[in-house]
Amino acid sequence: MDIKIERKNINTDILIIGGGIAGLTAAIALKETSPEMDVQIVEKQTSGYSGKANKGGGVLQYFDLEKIKPEDFTAYHVQAIGCYLGDQDLMKKYVSMNNEMLDKLVEWGAVLPKREDGSYAVIPTGPMTAMIGVDLNITVRLRRTAEKMGVQFLDKVTVSDLLTSENRIAGALGYSILDGTVYAFHAKSVVLATGSQNYRIGPMWSSGRGDGIAAAYRAGAEMRNPEFGNFAQLVKVRSHNEVVFGENHMYNQLGEHVTKNFRSGPEPDISSSAIAEWFQQMSEANGPIVLKLDNDGGGLHKVWDRPYGQDFWSLNRKSAENVDVDNEVCPMLIGEQSPVKVGHDMQTTIPGLYAIGDVSYCGSAAPGAVPAPPGRNRGSGILNAVFAGILCAEGASENAMNITVPALDEEQVDNCIAKTFAPLARESGSDPKEIIRLIQQAVGPMERSVYMSDHRIETALKYVMKAKELCETLKANDFHELLSCHEAAAMVLSAEMQFRAADMRKESRGWFMREDYPDMDNENWLKWIIVKKQGDSMEFSTEDVPYEKWSVQPSKVQ
Template sequence: MNNTDKLGTVIKSDVLVLGAGGAGMCAALKAKESNVDVLLIDKCGIGWNGQVPIGGGILAYVYPEYAKKWAENVTRQSNFFNNQDWTFAFGNYMHKSTMDLAAMGLTFLKNKGDINILNWGPNIYVTLFDAPKSLVALKKTAKARGVKMMDKIYAIDLLKNDGRVVGAVGLGLVDGKTYLFNAKAVIIATGNCGYMHEKTYSSVLGEGPAMGYRAGAQLVNAEFGSSYVWGIKTLGKELMGIHFYLYLENARGEKIMGKHYPELMVGKHSVYTFDPRVIDAMQKEVKAGLGPIYLNLMGLSDAEVAGLAEDRVEGLTQLMANDTMKLLREKAGINPSKERMEMWARYLYGGGGLRIDINGKTTLDGLYAAGSASSNSWSGGGGGQGGLGVQSAAVTGFVAGENAAKYAGENSRLDINVEQAKGMIDRVLNPMKHKGDVDAAEVAYRVHEAVVPMKYNRQREASRMKEALGIVQDARNKLSRVQPRDFHDLARYHSADSMVIAAEFTYSAALMREESRAGHFREDFPQRDDKNWFKWITIEQRDGAPLLATLPVPVENYRWKP
């Protein structure tokens, strides 16, 4: 007899999607096309959550006839370190993904009734969409098509039976209930880890990869993906714009980009807030004693300042947080044309995702992943341009949704294992028995001290990374003194635990990779080492501890060879 009802509220579906951001919403919509029962849950308010609504509203695009060449270019830019199967599939899916999003309700920039594709550089194409209203539009379509939704539900761990993922444990943040979700297939689409450091991405805290790891799924490439952006210090957020880099100067008033990257001063370039060249130039100037770095727009007219940002289009909502100059004037009382503004480099997010195959499946049966909670290695350090993050969320979401629905249609439901569920719930609720005087926020701040400083996480070196790991261990020790008093506190505890896991995995993999490649730079190993390190690093749980191993890049099976 199954007594799961005594453990909590049991809810069944064919496909369970964890996380209702861009990737999760796309996964749910695509799964529903197969006429299966789809349930979408999120810890926040569905429609206003995730990273897409507060992004720049840019969607990368590749013309179908150019897709093969695009994939080859990414492959060569990555020095063949990418997963070419995924790169090829991604390039070929972009046109269909864009059309699907339009059909699902997204508002795009149009020209004579057709989606307007903009050329932002040599073979770089994008379109613009209404980012702030994007998930509200997709939510409306999803509800109309029969996707069921529950928000303010905090999913923490996956349920398994006979080696297969069969659901998840969740906490009701409003009703205080414990939920047991039972599904034929589960999709994790909860994002990577922003460590609660970037204001606008504060809900992305690494829970998905962490729960996948605890269930036995592999993670991959945790040492890559740590991203810094540059922005105005007063605002505490990134600077949205593609030409502001031309006006960055050091404390002496000297323009900095021409000193370090003279090629950017010739011709027209789109340099985004995540461009590592700007971060590199800023860091070099500060290390040389020439900081702080300023943005100097003095003397420019309002029209000239506006021309430095992304294209702005009537009819597309512009979230104030993305219009940095408007935000400066209206919220900070600063006229950007009349005073220099101090800049800073800000840590955005990082951490490796769940390893997925070409169908979005993880290394566990019944479990799929999408968006930045997954890692398909399509880039490998190549293909940098605006809008790829959103497009990747959409494509991986569509792929995972389609294949999870297919899996659900081909496999019968397995019941929840009562003993495993009881043990899982005990683990989830056990922190409420703690005695201590530490707030979960203190743990998060301690993790910040390990992952945010560039001396640890950008200019990496063995002794400094070990020092950072010591800080992370101290954060873990503090967790045992966090005493949650309600489910909100308990969710914050588990989020802090996920942040600790993400930081541990990033530094452990970064220490293991003794070379420099893509976004991973080692001062003590400054060169790329294809002889010893032309392989990906995987992480999975063995005997209660993380096991790091290597997986050779299977370039012999790919289209393009070095």
């Protein structure tokens, strides 16, 4: 392909990469904090229609703060869900801001159902938690609010690389997926809001492709908790429709209620023990596993009035009615790897670079030993994005006001452009679809990604290493295929981090489950796994969890 590169330079105070719920929240919060700041959102699809908030079940986590103390829920979460790997201060702050965040969303244009007395229409989901529905136009409404506040938008432009200078962030490099125009962004603060790594297996979550994770890694940012990128959900075998809370109703072909084998009472959401039970039942030829439900599985959609999403949900359920006659289920990998390491202000280990929402949830350490979202807390995904977007606003704004941004390193820019467009210059090479399929073969089977063992991790890594080798010769025929090349490379990077970290953690804790190390090991593994690029190598280390400074502490040996 004959490549003629046109370059455009854009200067802004604050650059936000990603126009989903996290990016839009950050933009609005930044404008509220500093109205005079120039705020630019760049999105590879269309802001307001991208991300996962407008494609999922549309629920928000709710805490009745008149009855529930943030420290009480934090204690429950640390012990029962995060299993002592979570940042208790950050979790407590998230809970304490819950009602404030809901009110903010309404102020910004989101429609949340309420009862006649003006209270939010919530339904209970687990110990101390409930959830409230939100219509799927939430991101469209937030975009309209951001536009009115003066936020600038650039759609159909994907960011391939973050740019650094003088050991801090200086901007980013991207290109139009329509015509290949290169955009060099020069910014004082950069906010990464690009979503998690979901490996393109579940269609509802396929927008999370890990490209922001890969860009942050290549720029030198540290990663934390990459092994918790293995969330799975029960789905109908034939329609692939997700069945929320279906794990409560699992039966094998003998008619046995197998839920009782791994759960003694109500739990807030699916756990990895449900996946392990499915695997064991199938291994013992007791499958298929079916659900015996009290309703048609569409009950949640009938609780709230959400007209924007109702046609979609009705069409989806109708299309599944004729194929899901036997209610057979299997687990499907969702992924939800979110490892970019951040502090309480959402700043990464690169000064001036912030990461929010699904790109950094596990990297913040707030959820502990669970992939997130939903991190066994339904509705925490959207609200964590709102939470992180609000938290980053003050720091990103102050940083932009108080620093003189270094000039872009033009040699770095030229090198990034050359690497970015290399697949278009090759006459032949590897198809990104082939690489994506290899990674899906590595992460997709539950026995490799969720119910793990040393041998099965080794098998998964063989697929990853083969895909990594093919990445050196990626070939694209147009700009859309070029985007697929970059997303394929990001999937390889995420999978390598995930399995190498999983191999290191020789225990079972929270969602993380190893058949060969079935016990939680507080003596050796009250640690976070840290990953950082060193030259051409992926370096792994550990960081002790500072549990001594928090109120809820584990027994040193369990």
